[in-house]
Amino acid sequence: MGSFLEYLQKQYDDLLQLAWEHALVTIISVGIGAVIALTVGILVWNKPVSRAGAVAITGAILTIPSFALLGLLIPAFGLGWTPTVIALVLYSLLPITRNTVVGMREVDPAILEAGTGLGMSPWTVTMRVQLPLAWPVILTGIRVSAQLIIGIAAIAAYVLGPGLGEVIFSGLSRLGSANALNQAIAGTVGVIILALIFDAAFVLVRRLTTSRGLRA
Amino acid sequence: MPDTSPAGSAHGASIELIDLTKQYEGAAEPAVDKVSMSIPPGELVVFVGPSGCGKTTTMKMINRIIEPTSGQILIDGQDAMSLDPVELRRGIGYVIQQIGLFPHMTIGENVAVVPRLLGWDKKRTAARVDELLDIVSLDPSSFRDRYPRQLSGGQQQRVGVARALAADPPVMLMDEPFGATDPITRERLQNEFLRLQNEIRKTIIFVTHDFEEALKMGDRIAVLREQSHIAQFATPDQILADPADEYVSSFVGEGAALKRLGLVSVGTAPLQSWGEDASGLPSIPSDVTLREALGVLVGAGSDRVVVRGPDGPIGVLTMATVTSMLEGAGDGDC
Numbered sequence: 001m002g003s004f005l006e007y008l009q010k011q012y013d014d015l016l017q018l019a020w021e022h023a024l025v026t027i028i029s030v031g032i033g034a035v036i037a038l039t040v041g042i043l044v045w046n047k048p049v050s051r052a053g054a055v056a057i058t059g060a061i062l063t064i065p066s067f068a069l070l071g072l073l074i075p076a077f078g079l080g081w082t083p084t085v086i087a088l089v090l091y092s093l094l095p096i097t098r099n100t101v102v103g104m105r106e107v108d109p110a111i112l113e114a115g116t117g118l119g120m121s122p123w124t125v126t127m128r129v130q131l132p133l134a135w136p137v138i139l140t141g142i143r144v145s146a147q148l149i150i151g152i153a154a155i156a157a158y159v160l161g162p163g164l165g166e167v168i169f170s171g172l173s174r175l176g177s178a179n180a181l182n183q184a185i186a187g188t189v190g191v192i193i194l195a196l197i198f199d200a201a202f203v204l205v206r207r208l209t210t211s212r213g214l215r216a
Numbered sequence: 217m218p219d220t221s222p223a224g225s226a227h228g229a230s231i232e233l234i235d236l237t238k239q240y241e242g243a244a245e246p247a248v249d250k251v252s253m254s255i256p257p258g259e260l261v262v263f264v265g266p267s268g269c270g271k272t273t274t275m276k277m278i279n280r281i282i283e284p285t286s287g288q289i290l291i292d293g294q295d296a297m298s299l300d301p302v303e304l305r306r307g308i309g310y311v312i313q314q315i316g317l318f319p320h321m322t323i324g325e326n327v328a329v330v331p332r333l334l335g336w337d338k339k340r341t342a343a344r345v346d347e348l349l350d351i352v353s354l355d356p357s358s359f360r361d362r363y364p365r366q367l368s369g370g371q372q373q374r375v376g377v378a379r380a381l382a383a384d385p386p387v388m389l390m391d392e393p394f395g396a397t398d399p400i401t402r403e404r405l406q407n408e409f410l411r412l413q414n415e416i417r418k419t420i421i422f423v424t425h426d427f428e429e430a431l432k433m434g435d436r437i438a439v440l441r442e443q444s445h446i447a448q449f450a451t452p453d454q455i456l457a458d459p460a461d462e463y464v465s466s467f468v469g470e471g472a473a474l475k476r477l478g479l480v481s482v483g484t485a486p487l488q489s490w491g492e493d494a495s496g497l498p499s500i501p502s503d504v505t506l507r508e509a510l511g512v513l514v515g516a517g518s519d520r521v522v523v524r525g526p527d528g529p530i531g532v533l534t535m536a537t538v539t540s541m542l543e544g545a546g547d548g549d550c
Contacts, residue, residue, distance in 0.1 A: 118379070120333065212363060213320045
């Protein structure tokens with residue numbers, strides 16, 4: 001324990017820098033993924049075949065082992081941020097797509113009919129009635145996706161990607177030598193703390209963006 | 217659509233349905249088969265019939281929530297099919313069975329939807345919202361900023377009606393609007409709405425499966441069979457006195473005479489003058505129906521009853537008068 005704290009003291013700046021990169025790559029990837037997944041979800045939620053296809057494809061992507069996907073991206077995109085972000089965006093899609101579709105479908109059709117009957121255009125019904133009502137479910141999907149990506153981002157160290165993965169990998173590959181265990185533990189704990197911070201942030205976002213009329 | 221004044225004095229538009237039909241793909245028979253009817257401005261027409269007869273489908277074709285397969289809909293002479301459906305609907309009030317208030321908006325925002333869609337400025341909209349909440353007996357300052365989930369079913373239904381009335385449309389479509397409440401609340405809502413309609417006189421199509429409600433609410437009733445074929449389209453009294461066929465009779469049931477008496481207020485009946493010899497008789501207020509008067513007569517075992525006005529007795533109603541009110545319309549298989 002003593003050596004761990006010593007290690008932390010010495011490497012504090014570096015660890016913080018890596019943690020910041022880890023958070024940033026997560027935010028960017030989930031952000032891009034959310035835009036794509038939301039758009040797809042809004043387009044296919046009421047078309048059974050397309051909907052099933054979108055969920056199936058994004059789900060299939062998730063089954064590709066991250067090592068393999070990252071490795072396959074190297075020839076085309078090299079190392080570092082680019083293959084990392086591409087892979088993370090692909091992995092982020094399923095939870096958000098599925099929750100968007102589910103959230104949109106769960107909105108009471110009578111409410112949508114009321115909107116249409118009052119003279120709202122289809123676009124207005126979708127954007128001003130359906131999406132706000134589906135939002136809590138969609139936001140949960142984004143939150144789950146973020147949790148997933150924080151974990152997978154650690155593996156990006158395999159392609160020299162950003163974040164705490166580098167520290168974990170370094171430690172694990174040199175186990176037995178000085179500070180190796182400290183590195184591995186520090187990196188892992190760092191990822192866990194990041195995950196908790198993100199989760200807390202999502203709780204705040206949910207409170208701020210959900211209408212008071214919807215809170216149970 | 218006619219321009220409306222903020223005070224809400226615009227009257228209804230006429231509605232003409234010509235061979236209106238809805239055929240769903242793959243179905244053997246049309247859901248609605250060539251419905252034709254003519255509704256003058258300001259009339260409240262009730263569509264009544266069993267589930268599945270197409271009454272709601274017919275109503276929903278008027279604002280093109282369901283697109284007609286063929287036929288014409290003329291609103292104030294204008295072909296509804298030639299208008300942009302979104303524009304059309306902003307000129308038609310729409311109240312559905314499930315109410316459908318927007319849970320994420322306040323009551324005020326819900327009621328303000330159509331005015332905002334029409335581009336009314338905030339001041340005018342806010343004033344109109346308060347006016348409407350008042351009309352449906354909800355105190356604006358208490359309810360304006362609440363959310364639907366905080367309201368009871370009856371209150372939500374009132375908001376639904378207010379929301380439909382917001383832009384003062386000349387036409388209203390109402391699908392079992394008071395259905396989702398208990399009988400006591402429903403009766404109160406019906407009475408309040410009748411009082412309101414008396415002032416605003418919009419053209420209203422009101423769908424219900426409840427024949428009693430139809431009798432109470434309608435200026436005219438369209439009794440519909442399957443595929444919305446019209447069995448009879450007439451005033452409540454005409455239907456009760458002279459049902460067109462057995463199908464209509466089955467709605468009327470056995471109590472036609474009593475129901476007809478329920479349509480007439482004591483105040484409109486000829487009364488004998490009140491004298492000293494009437495002091496021992498039972499009495500009733502003048503705003504009850506002949507049916508209730510009959511109940512008092514039979515219950516008290518009397519053939520006369522005193523009718524009270526706001527300042528005292530105004531006359532005496534006799535049993536003979538009550539029964540004679542039934543003559544004059546149809547043979548009465550009462």
